[in-house]
Amino acid sequence: MGKSKQTGNHKSDKKKNIAKLWKTKRRTKDLDQIHHDMKPEVAAKLLHQEVDYDVTGNAQHYCLHCARYFVDLRSLKEHVKTKVHKRRLKQLREEPYTQAEAERAAGMGSYIPAKKVEVHTQPLEEEAEEMK
Numbered sequence: 001m002g003k004s005k006q007t008g009n010h011k012s013d014k015k016k017n018i019a020k021l022w023k024t025k026r027r028t029k030d031l032d033q034i035h036h037d038m039k040p041e042v043a044a045k046l047l048h049q050e051v052d053y054d055v056t057g058n059a060q061h062y063c064l065h066c067a068r069y070f071v072d073l074r075s076l077k078e079h080v081k082t083k084v085h086k087r088r089l090k091q092l093r094e095e096p097y098t099q100a101e102a103e104r105a106a107g108m109g110s111y112i113p114a115k116k117v118e119v120h121t122q123p124l125e126e127e128a129e130e131m132k
Contacts, residue, residue, distance in 0.1 A: 029067040032096040035117075037064060047122065064122045065089055073125060080121055092119045 029037070037046060043064055052059040056069040061076045063069075065088050070076040079085055095115045104111055 031091055035096045089119050093117055
């Protein structure tokens with residue numbers, strides 16, 4: 001019996017492959033960009049997009065908070081129940097970082113703690129029809 005090839009199992013996933021984190025191939029939107037997308041006028045455009053055959057699911061099933069497209073409504077509903085989506089909602093509760101906050105942190109003003117933003121999961125198409 002030789003030495004096991006599986007090593008470093010207990011380390012954090014973030015430290016395992018730093019190069020993968022730096023690559024932009026799988027890069028998602030930053031939290032401040034998602035906060036911009038959550039504004040009602042922008043959100044309405046993103047949730048009701050025209051059919052685009054180049055995008056997954058023809059751009060009809062979009063998770064606003066995670067900035068991801070899904071193949072069908074069922075997979076979108078399953079995604080809403082996952083830890084990944086719930087973790088993203090928790091991250092979005094904090095107000096986005098601004099230039100004014102950066103200046104206050106540098107000593108140009110008094111510190112004001114970050115405010116909490118109320119974030120709810122987007123209504124899915126079937127639920128929206130039932131509310132009408």
